[in-house]
Amino acid sequence: MFVAPDPGRLRLRSAVRAVLGISTxxxxxxxxxxxxxxxxxxxxxxxxxxxxxxxxxxxAQAVTTALLPAVGFPVLGLAxxxxxxxLPRDLAFVAVAGGAVYVRRWGPRGHALxxxxxxxxxxxxxxxxxxxxxxxxxxAVVLALLASSAVRFGLWCYERRLPPAAVPALPGGRxxxxxxxxxxxxAAFAAAFALVAGQFxxxxxxxxxxxxxxxIFVNTASRGETLVRGxxxxxxxxxxxxxxxxxxxxxxxxLAPTAALVAVCVFGIFYSAPVSYTWMMLAVTVMVGLLYxxxxxxxxxxxxxxxxxxxxxxxxxxxxxxxxxxxTTHATTDAWIARALHCVHGCTTAAARRLAGDPEADPAPLAxxxxxxxGRARLSLAPLLHPLSPLRARxxxxxxVLALLDDCAREVRGLASVAADPVASHDARLAAACRRVxxxxxxxxxxxxxxxxPQPAAAADDASHHPVTEAxxxxxxxxxxxxxxxxxxxxxxxxxxxxxx
Numbered sequence: 239m240f241v242a243p244d245p246g247r248l249r250l251r252s253a254v255r256a257v258l259g260i261s262t263x264x265x266x267x268x269x270x271x272x273x274x275x276x277x278x279x280x281x282x283x284x285x286x287x288x289x290x291x292x293x294x295x296x297x298a299q300a301v302t303t304a305l306l307p308a309v310g311f312p313v314l315g316l317a318x319x320x321x322x323x324x325l326p327r328d329l330a331f332v333a334v335a336g337g338a339v340y341v342r343r344w345g346p347r348g349h350a351l352x353x354x355x356x357x358x359x360x361x362x363x364x365x366x367x368x369x370x371x372x373x374x375x376x377x378a379v380v381l382a383l384l385a386s387s388a389v390r391f392g393l394w395c396y397e398r399r400l401p402p403a404a405v406p407a408l409p410g411g412r413x414x415x416x417x418x419x420x421x422x423x424x425a426a427f428a429a430a431f432a433l434v435a436g437q438f439x440x441x442x443x444x445x446x447x448x449x450x451x452x453x454i455f456v457n458t459a460s461r462g463e464t465l466v467r468g469x470x471x472x473x474x475x476x477x478x479x480x481x482x483x484x485x486x487x488x489x490x491x492x493l494a495p496t497a498a499l500v501a502v503c504v505f506g507i508f509y510s511a512p513v514s515y516t517w518m519m520l521a522v523t524v525m526v527g528l529l530y531x532x533x534x535x536x537x538x539x540x541x542x543x544x545x546x547x548x549x550x551x552x553x554x555x556x557x558x559x560x561x562x563x564x565x566t567t568h569a570t571t572d573a574w575i576a577r578a579l580h581c582v583h584g585c586t587t588a589a590a591r592r593l594a595g596d597p598e599a600d601p602a603p604l605a606x607x608x609x610x611x612x613g614r615a616r617l618s619l620a621p622l623l624h625p626l627s628p629l630r631a632r633x634x635x636x637x638x639v640l641a642l643l644d645d646c647a648r649e650v651r652g653l654a655s656v657a658a659d660p661v662a663s664h665d666a667r668l669a670a671a672c673r674r675v676x677x678x679x680x681x682x683x684x685x686x687x688x689x690x691x692p693q694p695a696a697a698a699d700d701a702s703h704h705p706v707t708e709a710x711x712x713x714x715x716x717x718x719x720x721x722x723x724x725x726x727x728x729x730x731x732x733x734x735x736x737x738x739x
Contacts, residue, residue: 431554
């Protein structure tokens with residue numbers, strides 16, 4: 239986590255801003271005289287708003303943040319009203335768990351609203367909310383969202399200086415062919431299993447199993463990703479419990495040091511989340527232990543129960559993705575790679591048009607989108623690249639595919655940079671180079687196409703060609719070679735499947 243690259247210090251800025259925003263929200267709730275349960279609910283609302291709202295533009299982020307209470311308040315009210323009515327409460331929780339995954343089909347906004355709805359039901363179980371507490375909880379959530387938004391969109395809105403992040407959608411389809419639909423069914427099944435099994439372990443803390451199984455489904459798109467995430471959740475929880483025994487338990491709810499350590503945990507959650515789910519879960523587990531200390535119920539047995547409930551949740555997720563409408567890693571990976579290759583084609587076309595003098599053509603957004611798509615392909619291949627994976631040949635092919643995709647991204651970045659030069663000139667050789675790239679792409683996306691060999695770049699007719707054009711030709715030729723090389727591991731993976739998990 240500490241040696242992972244952090245371009246532009248975005249992870250660091252996000253983590254520091256989260257600490258500032260959540261601290262401001264909690265302080266505002268405290269100064270307003272809210273009870274501890276309301277302060278915790280407000281702090282959670284601020285954390286979720288800063289963590290899950292990831293729309294591409296600042297305006298869209300603000301709209302999504304404003305919509306959070308619209309979905310959260312009815313769910314919180316439902317959970318409070320069903321407190322003490324076990325069967326209706328359990329059925330509602332399972333329905334909310336499935337629905338919160340289903341709405342991911344509507345992109346980042348659906349994802350954020352689904353997470354917020356689920357966590358409002360979860361926190362009502364954590365705090366044993368009753369209807370009489372709802373007005374205070376609603377007020378605390380609104381105040382916390384306003385305070386954290388003042389930091390995010392006012393005091394420290396660094397996104398205004400950054401290009402909008404391209405956020406790819408999950409592979410599509412209709413009905414049960416759609417990934418989000420299948421995962422919603424899986425999440426509901428897993429939540430039902432975790433709820434029943436969790437209650438056998440504890441009639442009071444069963445909701446931890448449901449929370450564990452549901453969060454394992456977040457940001458996954460195949461059974462391989464889900465299984466690896468479940469393993470990492472257990473590992474992070476175990477490490478977090480070990481830290482809690484020496485950090486949280488001795489504090490016994492002392493306010494000042496507990497608040498300081500919670501701030502450290504918040505920083506750790508945001509700083510580690512993009513690069514390590516295990517480290518993030520360590521920080522989450524320690525923070526939960528500290529909150530239990532504030533509530534006066536923290537003791538070693540409770541931490542052991544949390545580990546057991548997490549194991550039950552991970553088991554429920556594993557059973558669901560293995561036996562209920564499984565989404566294979568191979569199919570998901572192929573979909574992300576195909577998206578990446580289409581993005582390469584679009585970027586190449588836009589760069590050629592820009593170099594030919596079209597001021598409206600801009601390859602830069604597509605180059606940024608390609609980085610995100612390759613990141614999703616990398617995440618999809620994570621199960622195969624895991625150190626415990628026994629599939630050595632497939633692991634080697636996967637590493638080769640990712641290395642070549644990274645080479646693609648490098649050449650595309652270079653091409654986009656060259657095309658942005660205002661004095662770049664048109665050269666007839668660019669059209670030929672772009673055509674060769676299209677042929678290489680066609681050989682990749684058409685399974686029965688004959689492999690092609692890279693062609694040498696055409697020589698310049700005279701020495702007066704602009705150096706920007708020469709640089710563009712070098713990037714196009716390099717891209718063509720990478721695409722031809724990529725055909726070898728991709729073709730060898732298709733008959734036997736790159737991964738069968």
